[in-house]
Amino acid sequence: MIRIEISLLKKLLRKAMLYRLMMNIDRLAKDANLKHKEISEQTGRPGNWVNRVYNNSSDITMSSLSKILSVISEKVELVSIILMSFSMKVF
Numbered sequence: 001m002i003r004i005e006i007s008l009l010k011k012l013l014r015k016a017m018l019y020r021l022m023m024n025i026d027r028l029a030k031d032a033n034l035k036h037k038e039i040s041e042q043t044g045r046p047g048n049w050v051n052r053v054y055n056n057s058s059d060i061t062m063s064s065l066s067k068i069l070s071v072i073s074e075k076v077e078l079v080s081i082i083l084m085s086f087s088m089k090v091f
Contacts, residue, residue, distance in 0.1 A: 018057045025068060032075035043067040
């Protein structure tokens with residue numbers, strides 16, 4: 001019988017969720033015509049912080065996520081993009 005390490009499985013799921021979150025943020029940034037470096041600067045993060053988080057699927061705090069979404073929402077209306085994306089996946 002194969003033994004599954006629950007802690008390893010949790011880590012893999014967490015990485016997968018972070019990767020998916022960062023892919024969605026990247027798509028929103030592209031819709032807003034923003035580069036990762038611009039978002040980093042506007043959120044007060046040094047250098048190209050968003051790109052490092054994106055490439056490494058690093059942990060991101062809720063406050064950092066809200067700052068990123070705030071910067072993006074200044075360029076595009078997130079509610080309509082999220083709803084449009086959701087409706088495309090449902091139907």
